[in-house]
């Protein structure tokens with residue numbers, strides 16, 4: 001998810017080490033927590049056909065338990081074998097540089113607390129359901145897994161260049177809210193969509209949002225809101241296309257972007273078709 005909220009982040013950061021990781025506090029989960037995970041998993045899994053991309057649906061069983069919050073080390077046994085990634089526990093949102101550094105080392109930060117039953121339909125900050133259900137199955141796909149690592153490497157460079165805002169928009173419009181065109185139609189691959197009850201159908205079927213072909217420039221110029229459905233989505237034709245976008249160094253791109261105005265979400269630009 002994202003680290004741009006201005007509220008003090010939720011979670012007990014006293015548990016975190018220098019790299020912001022901590023052990024998964026499995027004993028702290030109550031039966032209510034496991035019931036919340038079970039309920040979210042069952043509800044979301046029922047929505048996937050026709051809306052989630054094939055790669056996500058194929059990898060979801062690799063998370064293991066669906067009746068309780070899985071032990072991260074059990075997920076790691078399968079994930080490490082599949083793509084050499086491992087999930088590490090964090091208390092919640094962490095600063096951008098540690099976040100990028102973890103991704104650059106094929107470690108995905110997963111928050112270990114879960115939302116309360118009152119927050120079942122919506123929560124602003126990433127909890128274990130958003131991170132584990134939304135993000136982790138896609139890390140079983142080798143091409144997307146390589147994209148996320150290259151994204152992390154790019155993030156470390158962007159931090160040095162002061163270009164985190166632009167790069168976080170690329171994350172937002174791909175890893176969080178990306179759509180992919182399959183032979184049988186549009187599908188979601190972004191974790192923010194895949195872990196959301198309402199945004200699954202909205203992002204793929206609703207006529208109101210813009211759906212634009214993904215280009216680095218357009219995504220990096222486009223602002224985003226963190227607490228509503230997206231007013232525009234960016235569409236790729238394959239994960240290879242996404243990976244190839246990150247081949248070049250972005251320094252020149254950042255310099256060009258600095259000369260161009262930002263774009264408000266949902267606003268069609270000259271020459272674009274809705």
Ligand code: HBI
Pocket residue numbers: 001002003004090092093094095096099100109110111126167168169171172
């Ligand atoms: N921290 N735990 C966590 N999870 C995220 O997804 C995350 C983060 N910090 C920053 C962040 N995402 C975004 O701002 C990235 O685009 C950098």
Ligand code: FE
Pocket residue numbers: 001002126130131135176191192
């Ligand atoms: Fe996320």
